[in-house]
Amino acid sequence: MTMRSNQTRSRSCSPVSKAAQKHEREKQGSAEKGQQDAGRQPRGWIARSEYWTWNFFTANMGTGAVGILIGGCPFKFKGQRELGTIFFFIDLVLFVVNVCGILSRAVFHPQAFKASLFNHEDGIYLPCVNLAFATLFVCVIDYGVPYCGFWLTRAMYVVWFIYVPGLVVGMLLQWTVRGRLRSIATITPADLLPVFPLMLAGTLGSALAPTLPAQQAGYVIILSYITQGMGFMMSLLKLSVWMGRLMTNPNPSQGSLPGLLMAVGPSGFTAFAFLGLGSAAGRAFPAAGILSGEQGAAVFKYVSVWFALILWGMSVWLLFTPLLLFVTSIALDRKIEWSMGWWSFTFPLTGFFMASARLGQMLPSKTFLVIHMIGLFFVFCAWLINSAMTVHHCLTYKLLVPKPPKEKPYVIWEGDEEAKMYTKPSAAGFQPRERAREGGDARQGRHGAGERRPLNVHSPHPRSPITYSSHDCSDQATRTKPSDYQNEEDRVGAHNFPWIRSLVGGVAFLQKHWDGPIVLKGIQNVPEAKKAVEIGVQGIIVSNLGGRQVDGSVASLDMLLDIADAVGGRLDILSDSGFRNGSDIAKALALGADWAHVLRSAALLGELDLTLQLSGIPFVSKKDLNRDVVRRTDH
Secondary structure, three states: OOOOOOOOOOOOOOOOOHHHHHHHHHHHHHHHHHHHOHHHOOOOHHHHHHHOOHHHHHHHHHHHHHHHHHHOOOOOOOOHHHHHHHHHHHHHHHHHHHHHHHHHHHHHOHHHHHHHHHOHHHHOOOOHHHHHHHHHHHHHHHHOHHHHOHHHHHHHHHHHHHHHHHHHHHHHHHHHOOOOOOOHHHOOHHHHOOOHHHHHHHHHHHHHHHHOOHHHHHHHHHHHHHHHHHHHHHHHHHHHHHHHHHHHOOOOOHHHHHHHHHHHHHHHHHHHHHHHHHHHHHHHHHHHOOOOOHHHHHHHHHHHHHHHHHHHHHHHHHHHHHHHHHHHHHHHHOOOOOOHHHHHHOHHHHHHHHHHHHHHHHOOOHHHHHHHHHHHHHHHHHHHHHHHHHHHHHHOOOOOOOOOOOOOOEEEEOOOOOEEEEOOHHHHOOEOOOEEEOOOOOOOOOOOOOOOOOEOOEOOOOOOOOOOOOOOOOHHHHOOOHHHOOOHHHHHHHHOOOHHHHHHHHHHHHHHHOOOOEEEEEEOOHHHHHHHHHHOOOEEEEOOHHHOOOOOOOOHHHHHHHHHHHHEOOEEEEEOOOOOOHHHHHHHHHOOOOEEEOOOHHHHHHHHHHHHHHOOOOOOOOOOOOHHHOOOOOO
16 A cells, blocks of 8 residues: 655765765775685695586587477578587586586585585586586487487487486485575575476477387377476476565575576476477377377377477477567676576577477478577577687686575664674564655655665564664663673662664764665664764654653654654655554654655555545645644643
């Protein structure tokens, strides 16, 4: 429920302090120096193999993707097979190198290897080994079988039957080593990877079936439909969770956006596989006696084309949505951040573009054929960029080295000597409180969806207060226990700490580690409000913390009038006084508050609208809702 107004304020609420700017420059300088100082990084194959992670197999997948797209190109050109064979051998060499790197990690760094199986950020890429092998499998069919004869076809037939049951390991893996509690905000399309090998068993079957004798091909086709459908349906279930994450959380950072292209894989590869299986059924079903031969094969072919068109349309949406977000992010940030996630521009799109080629041949349609050629060019360019950047990062000690500490912008201050950091408030169990604001949105306020919110959240964790309070005299606030005091006098004296002095040091600490707005809670008099302006915070909350802390404390609404006169317009003034109806919100805004904290937002904002209408106040603005419309009465 939002509250709209014709009046807006142009004053910004989130200036970056000079201390924060200085800290950011120092941090960037230290990072650049650490990256350039290779002498302190691990040297040699054995030392660097400790950081050889499973996601290096994505380079295999991307290289194999180019080879597959070249082999499936409908417009034949001179040197096509030779070029595809080159990529096949590059893929093979990369696979051997990656396997050696992983084996070195297992032998020389067994603890790191074991941890990679249980660490989600690393272990989620374990199925990339299967996917890299799948690209080699298809390339052998495309570039090896035509030259080596039937013995290679028979060998690949045996390998395929070994590959399919082996996927049970991958199916069990996602239920056994993923035991850590995760927030929905961490769900990405990368969680599809454990299902990809199962799904691609059908894709491999669609490549193998045309090379087999007709009767054997019929059984491969049926089993391929089963495994492809099983993997695709499991992918849909996981994609639904990812869609829920997109609907309830802000967009990921620019560095994570390329990884969203993994979502194109399930629909694209399933369309590619079904088209290949439907085409092969015309020869295989009559020989195997499946579904009355030719009639059953025709039904399979037509249904496969129909379903492939639906999946192709789904792939278009899943392809262009992340691309649009990625381009928009680059335009807004005016910088490009490369990561290994950029390999998602290659392999996940292969099924979609190969399905386009087969649709173009089966419909027929030149449009689909052209889309395949555009995709081939796009994936090839992405492969060139990713290959160059991967080699560059390895040589400059940005890969195969210990990961730098993660950015931790949200700081929780617990005294002058200790700080705990979290990557986001929700990671520590914090939830933002809703506000009814003058001239703005009750949920978003003046901050856009991608901007940082004020560092002021309601903490359910009593040992981690994130707001400052001038009247919080609880044991948790002073970080002491009753047993720490020798007598009652010591206990009383311990709570009378110089709050203003610790506030200055605390805010300076926050400004050093946080470049967003800072809001102080518990302001109850004019000197405190002026001090808040002096030290450079962006907002204060006029509150006596529910009257729980000091017996007989003055009401917050009584102090709001004087505080608004003293510092109004110089920072945001929020009022947090247990509002129970809409008329109370109207009174707080009229007395000078810019925001009012509410809990039952929908009901209270409805009451606020009704109060304003009955009072003849057209808008929530300083012009219409001010002290002229309220009167103090003493009872």
